[in-house]
Amino acid sequence: MLDDKLDEISLPNGLSVADARAEAARAYELDRAHVFHSWSAQAEISPMTITASQGCYVWDGDGNRLLDFSSMMVNTNIGHQHPKVVAAIADQAAKLCTVAPQHANAARSECARLIAERTPGDLDKIFFTNGGADAVEHAVRMARLHTGRYKVLSRYRSYHGGTETAINLTGDPRRWANDHGNAGVVHFFGPFLYRTQFHAETEAQESERALAHLHDIVRMEGPSTIAAIILESIPGTAGIMVPPPGYVAGVRALCDEYGIVFIADEVMAGFGRTGKWFAIDHFGVTPDLLTFAKGVNSGYVPLGGVAIGPAIAQTFAHRPYPGGLTYSGHPLATAAAVATINTMAEDGIVENAARIGTEVLGPALRDLAARHRCVGEVRGAGVFWAVELVADQTTREPLAPYGRSSAAMNAVIAECKKLGLLPFANYNRIHVVPPCIVTEQQAREGVALLDRALDVADEGLAGS
Numbered sequence: 001m002l003d004d005k006l007d008e009i010s011l012p013n014g015l016s017v018a019d020a021r022a023e024a025a026r027a028y029e030l031d032r033a034h035v036f037h038s039w040s041a042q043a044e045i046s047p048m049t050i051t052a053s054q055g056c057y058v059w060d061g062d063g064n065r066l067l068d069f070s071s072m073m074v075n076t077n078i079g080h081q082h083p084k085v086v087a088a089i090a091d092q093a094a095k096l097c098t099v100a101p102q103h104a105n106a107a108r109s110e111c112a113r114l115i116a117e118r119t120p121g122d123l124d125k126i127f128f129t130n131g132g133a134d135a136v137e138h139a140v141r142m143a144r145l146h147t148g149r150y151k152v153l154s155r156y157r158s159y160h161g162g163t164e165t166a167i168n169l170t171g172d173p174r175r176w177a178n179d180h181g182n183a184g185v186v187h188f189f190g191p192f193l194y195r196t197q198f199h200a201e202t203e204a205q206e207s208e209r210a211l212a213h214l215h216d217i218v219r220m221e222g223p224s225t226i227a228a229i230i231l232e233s234i235p236g237t238a239g240i241m242v243p244p245p246g247y248v249a250g251v252r253a254l255c256d257e258y259g260i261v262f263i264a265d266e267v268m269a270g271f272g273r274t275g276k277w278f279a280i281d282h283f284g285v286t287p288d289l290l291t292f293a294k295g296v297n298s299g300y301v302p303l304g305g306v307a308i309g310p311a312i313a314q315t316f317a318h319r320p321y322p323g324g325l326t327y328s329g330h331p332l333a334t335a336a337a338v339a340t341i342n343t344m345a346e347d348g349i350v351e352n353a354a355r356i357g358t359e360v361l362g363p364a365l366r367d368l369a370a371r372h373r374c375v376g377e378v379r380g381a382g383v384f385w386a387v388e389l390v391a392d393q394t395t396r397e398p399l400a401p402y403g404r405s406s407a408a409m410n411a412v413i414a415e416c417k418k419l420g421l422l423p424f425a426n427y428n429r430i431h432v433v434p435p436c437i438v439t440e441q442q443a444r445e446g447v448a449l450l451d452r453a454l455d456v457a458d459e460g461l462a463g464s
Helices: 016-035 085-096 106-118 132-147 164-169 175-176 203-221 249-256 277-284 310-315 333-348 349-371 407-419 440-463
Strands: 050-054 057-060 065-068 123-130 152-155 185-188 226-232 261-265 289-292 305-310 375-381 382-391 422-424 427-433
Touching: 016 050, 057 249, 065 440, 085 333, 106 123, 106 305, 123 132, 123 185, 123 422, 132 152, 132 164, 132 226, 132 261, 132 289, 132 305, 132 310, 152 203, 152 277, 164 175, 164 310, 185 203, 203 226, 226 249, 249 261, 249 277, 289 407, 349 375, 382 407, 382 440, 407 422, 407 427, 407 440, 427 440
Parallel strands: 152 185, 152 226, 226 261, 261 289
Antiparallel strands: 050 057, 057 065, 123 305, 289 305, 375 382, 382 427, 422 427
């Protein structure tokens, strides 16, 4: 709860509450003076100051504890300040802080082995990047060089990153200000039964019609011009729309038919988030390239990468790959990933995410949806859920316009924080995305707090 103050001895990081407040005030002052924030009108924001974190909780600048149902940017899969990961970073710093990417080193080599061991099929080569957006950039570059083609297809309602190619691939309004229509990207509609573009009434119809639509796009654009189709295995910030049965396999078959590279974007959905190591594992499909970041080391040190299948790896066996990064496979980042992956395996954290989704979050959120007039749909898997908020359940009018927020959404978010819940919100949705280590008690507590916050939206609709 927001009014559940820590005692006056210390926060988890050892600071007293008084010292933490003083540090937070100074941090906020300097932030407003000098920090330029992403995706924001700079004069219109008041960022929350975080002074400490532990497990599934964070503490704000006033010493209030909040249950983190955002996992920050849906990346602290192993929770905050996990002692094994913190220790691994410290140990690595003591022996080798940095090394140029052309040299082999133990942390990067072991990290690559552990990732390749878990990727689907034979994606056994790992190219390391600094994050998800540049992983997508390099995956597209590999696909274009491998095929000798240029166009890339991606779906509307998607997010692939903020860099030049990645933002053009993105299928939500964050692309608009950056898109000049010259990046070789063609967008298509993916399956989303709740807001179907295909007049479907069932998941089977939605899958069949979405695949037919994609096939038409490929034929009309010219298969010989298309290098890749990129899909978030389960779209993340765009709404956590789990693909219906048969869809992902259908995309794989379409790519095989026309020699198109299939790129699975697992930046947000990978490393346990959906209750499997990778979200694409739910569909029994192996892509040609797989991008990852975020959960690979719980975001403790920036790291991303591309897992590469044998055909594309062979393309660059005797032909230099024209790309690289100074910090590719940085030892502090890869040491953190080694500790994260090993701890997730040893402690059954992926299995915990699956169980929490099936036994706790799924049923609790469906119950919540049945009782709130502002909820249109809940959907997800593991610890990766979206609560779609609407002004009218019959017309499905969203509680906030596509690409924007609203007073009603802002009121729900503010109430969440007031009650002691840190939510992940995007447009008209609250995403329920706690760390994969979340306990049953914490999951139920978080849904109960969200339940109370949604009363604010219900009351607004009743009074309108």
